[in-house]
Structure formats: structure tokens, C-alpha cells
Amino acid sequence: MASEDVKILGAWPSPFVMRPRIALNIKSVNYEFLQEQFGSKSDLLLKSNPVYKKIPVLIHGEKPICESLIIVQYIDEVWDSGHSILPSDPYDRAVAKFWATYIDDKWFPGLRTISRAEGEEAKKAAAEEVTAGLVLLEDAFIKCSKGRSFFGGEKIGYLDIALGCFLGWLRVTEKMGNLKLLDENKTPNLFKWAEKFSSDAAVKEVMPETGKLMDFAKVLLAKSKAS
């Protein structure tokens, strides 16, 4: 089963798509990256994820797996090459899942709110929420890392992947909004971690370059204003 064909349906700008790609890199699993055209959904996507019609989708053999964090857990359970992505202790595992859920349900929507905010006041309020969230995550980092480089310890793990995939969009939001969100003074550990994560071997080649992402963001913004 593990040696069968592996494909990821996705798109290079999507932070959610980065997640399973990082996980497969950690496991040294070769995969075919099938990119969706922006603005349309391929037949393969519609067939593989009929419920949500969203990327990423992992197709292993013939079987599709959907939802980025569910895919990462699947990858960790199927391949034991590389290192474990989730912690081995059930409590630590639960804590990692808790913060990953927080990031997806509360923190990332807050980041998106900044770019949609109308007026300086609204932008400032949205930015403050994101920074407050990072302060919580700084505290989580200290507890989870136990003095080591990553949330997962010596090597990147589930929570590193869950948060780290948003670093590109975080930097774009900072540049476009002229804001400082990841602040070296407020969250020194996360600031250091961001650098280490971005330059990790499993992450480097799938992390979109900030300039390229910013160009893409400008196209998106123009399109949403035009409609």
C-alpha cells in the first residue's frame, strides 16, 4: 500500500496545500503535484472531493483523502520513514491538535480579516487580534518545544506545519498593510522559530517566495474589487 502512487491536488499559493507537501517531504515520499488552474476546478478534484470541492486532496493509490490536517495525520500513520510528525504521547498529541484547531478556527480567519478590513480603525483592531493570538501561540511554543527549536521538539512536527504554512501570507499581510504582526519583542521565540521553520529542508521548496505571493495577492485583490 505504501509504495503505491501518491498525488497531491493543489495550488502553490495555498497554505493548506503546503501542509501535506511538507509532511510527505518529511517522510521522503515522492509524489506528483497536480496544480489546479486558478478560478476553475478540474474533473479530478470534483471526483476526489465531491463534498467540499477544495484543495488539498491526497490521492494514494486510488483513494482520496481530504482536509489538510486529516491528510497530515494520514501521512504520519501510513509512512514511518523520516520522523514522527505527531508526538508519541497521547496528551502531547491532544495539545498539538488543540492548537492546530485554534489556528484554523480562530487565528487564520483573523489574519484574513486584516486584508478585508475597511478603514484604519478596523485594520488596527484586526491586527491586534492576530498579535494577541501570536502571544498565546508563543506561550504554547514554550510549553511544547521544551527549550528545543520547534513545537515538535528537535524536528518539525504537526503544530509547526499547522502554523508555519501561514508564514508566507503573514509576511504578505505585513507588507501590504504596513504592519508588524510577528514581533521580535512580543514573541521572540516564535520570531526565531519562523526563520528556522522556513529554512527547514522539508519546507524550503514548498514555501512560496514572498514577492511571488504578494503579486498573486494583488491579483486576487483586484479581482475581488472588480466583481
Next chain:
Amino acid sequence: MENKDSTVKLVGFWVSPYVQRVRWALKLKGVEYEYIEEDIFNRSHLLSELNPVHQKVPILVHSGKPLPESFIILEYIDETWKHNPLLPQDPHERATARFWAKFAEEKLFDAAWIGLCSEDDEHEGAVKSSIEALEKIEENLKGKNFFGGDRIGYVDIIIGWISYMLPIWEEVASMKIYDPMKFPAITSWISNFRKHPVIKEEYLPSKDEMIVYFQWRRKVLKGTFPPVFSMKKN
């Protein structure tokens, strides 16, 4: 040497469907625990101590370590007490179970809740969305006794609220989401779930008390949520 701190506590609220899931899971595993009722409208220090981020129930405390969020608690329980597994062993089946649990929560539970707490366009939209979600669940239950097959498991526990709470919400908000005529597989599943030897012996809030409670919640919350279903989309 017995670790005196291997005790299990569950901080809950009598009517919370999230707490109910944890009760069912602990009962299925045969785990003894101390239940601590927390009045979420009149909070004690417990919530801010044990769940500082969200201050919500349920919170499972095992050997002094607190864990919130029913989905996360269920997986923790399954990994800590390994008999009577809730999630399948096969990774693809596990991923499928996790997918449907998330889908049912986002597309049915959350939508039905909005239906309960809204009126007019928003209410109509929420009901329509809930029915569409229920149709997908119906498809996936066809020919099975429980969501994973023959044995009760993770997804059944997550969607268990359908068997006792959805009819209450429907009555309170005068809405029809679950029509037994249209959903035979779900009807059969509800019967299997309620008749399960562990489920049928476990505490459930009383129907009358639930009606009073949710009538009050509908009255207080009506119109207070930002629109989800009646938004004009670009």
C-alpha cells in the same frame, strides 16, 4: 505503586451535546470518572483555570492534566484506553471517519444551531443547508448499522446529538430538517444508536428541560449572529 493522581474528571454542563459525547465515550470504555457540573452562565474559576483559551465545557482532566474540545477529548480517550476502539485501525478508514465527523459538525450541527437561533432568510438558509448535509450523511449510512459498519464508533458519538437533540431544536424553532420518510438510513441508525446497551443506560437531559432551555436560548440569541446563510455573495 498506584498513582493516586490517575483519576479522571469531566467538567460539563447538563445539556451540552459536546459534553454528552465525552460521557458516551467514557462509558463505552468503561472508564470511571468524577463529573463536575459547571453553570456556564455563572462560571466558577474552573473554566478559566482549565480552559483559559476558550473557557468552555467539556474539559477532561486526566491525572491532573486538562483537555478541552470534544473531538480532541474523544481521540485522547481512544488512545489512552485502547479496548473497544472508537476509531478504526486502518489509516484510510480513520481519515474517512475524521472527515465525516468534521463535515457533520460544520455542515449539519453548526447549521442546525443557526436555524434554531434565527428567523426569516437566515433561518430558511440554515434549514436548507442542514437538509443538504443530512442527505450526504444518509448516503453514507446506507446498508450500515453504525457509521463505521457493525460497531458503534467515533462518528456515531459525534453525530449522536441527532438522536435526541435535533428533534428538540426542530420543535422549538418550528423547522423540519430530519424527515423520517426521506431519511430511512438515518432513522435506522437512530434506532440502533438509542438501543445500544451502553448508550441507552447513559444519562440524557430530560426532554422537558431541554425544550425550556432551548426556547430560552432561541429567544436570547435570535438575530444576534452575523449572517451566514442570507449574506449577499459577490
